[in-house]
Amino acid sequence: MTISEKIFAAHCGRDSVKAGELVYANLDLVMGTDVTVPLSVSVFNQIGAEKVFDNKKIALVNDHFVPAKDIQAAGLSKTMREFAIKYDIQNYFEVGRSGICHCIVPDSGLVVPGDLIIGADSHTCTYGALGAFATGVGSTDMATSWALGENWFKVPPTIKIIYKGTLQPFVSGKDIILHTIGKLGVEGALYCALEFEGDIIDELSLADRFTICNMAIEAGAKSGIIKADKKVLDFLEGKTNRKFTSYSSDADAKFLDVIEIDVTNLEPQIAFPYLPSNVKPISEVEQIKVDQVVIGSCTNGRMEDFRAAAKILEGKEIAPYVRLIVIPATQEIYLQMMFEGLLNTFIHAGGTISPPTCGPCIGGHMGILGENEVGLYTTNRNFKGRNGHLSSKVFLCSPVVASASALKGFITDPREV
């Protein structure tokens, strides 16, 4: 069996399952946010549920439209807060003690290897970086899961991607996953699990692995998953005392496809509008002027991302008329950035710091693009109109490309600044 098949088997009380089977499986965590929870609350009431399956296995995170962007958004958080109080939800993350769900949830020790997790947010696949099977669902699925502690799944086939070679300086997990999505296409892994492995994955930091698993959905995948190793155990140290099982795929596991990618010649990658698969290496990108640069999100809002980005900006100023918006993914990261002096670097360079939020990534608030404006974001999607005016355009990149480009005012190779 593959890792994913083993996790499903363990959660439906069977010795083995096969890709393609429909199963009911028990859930270790059901996660939702201010934008998806209120509809779930309404469905939860409609189905006549009297209690939640386990108040410790539900996470409710204020992140999308917070701090409340308008009266309606305030209403969404209020509904979620009232639900949390009513059912005594143990993992409720309030503004000021919160962060972007896919960073705060693993950082709070709510994910361990071997878990089966659903979240009413498409980037829930991020948690696969810790060896869990995690996938996005909608609000109705979340509501019924709150009540039942289980849901139905089709066990996905797995595509294995093996990364080899030597990673060059200024090339990161973001470039690896953008390149991979470019190869697979936005539906290349539809309904499948993507299992990432190889020497390169072993060498990468957890931050880079989170980035890679986070964007599995952009290739249509149900989940991204990486076998847990010592780095995962170190990460979990002190965060949780839950017992867990780390799974790895058997030697004779059946994969739908096995793809080898040599990253030795991989350059920083840029995804052009309007698809994350519309990827080019930076050497093929002509001079593209940018109006706004965003560094943050569930994809690239971690300490490692900000350290790398700040290094390029240290003692420098960004180009005139360019806006740089920096968004620490959690309050903890915000504080750490302060301790390390990164806030100084970004602010002196001319950037502005936003509190943790999804904000501009979904075109919610904290930096919406105007007519014909061009954004360069470290986020995960660049669909038409997603980040602001229908005529605006967003290019996706890594944190170091974002920094270098903010300095120059156009998309810039970080190796040249």
Added chain:
Amino acid sequence: MIKGNVHKYGDNIDTDVIIPARYCTAFTEKELAPHALEDLDANFVKNVRKGDIIVAGRNFGCGSSRENAPIAIKGAGVSCVVAKSFARIFYRNSINIGLPILEIDAAVDEAENGDELEIDLTKGNIKNISKNKTYHVPPFPEMIQEIINLGGMVEFAKRRIEQKKLQQV
């Protein structure tokens, strides 16, 4: 039996163009329907008639997990979405809220904007009346068909809750 005219779109129609996040502080059909597909086809809501059918290419509904997307489409009066493939969260969400969806290549390739389709969901037949052609869609797996038959996940979950209560007795 479903009968309506085709509104045809391409591949990778994402949830951001189906219903942009700026409207996602709401989640009722009434509030979302006036903005369905607004960023893809500004005339869609004006042109769509109750019972009409969206026909699209591959990976329909890719992107966000927002259930607001199928709710907006259903609220606009669309009776069924026929596509070559669906993004998986959109697929689940549609079935859960009782928006019929069908996955098929040929019927999509041969349908044109404005064609009249007649769909028999129980038999899985799509008839393109304008082209005088009939297509067959393979049935859903039993568990999914049961959710569809109950009109969505709400009724299905109610039964499952009752079953579990009985198991515990």
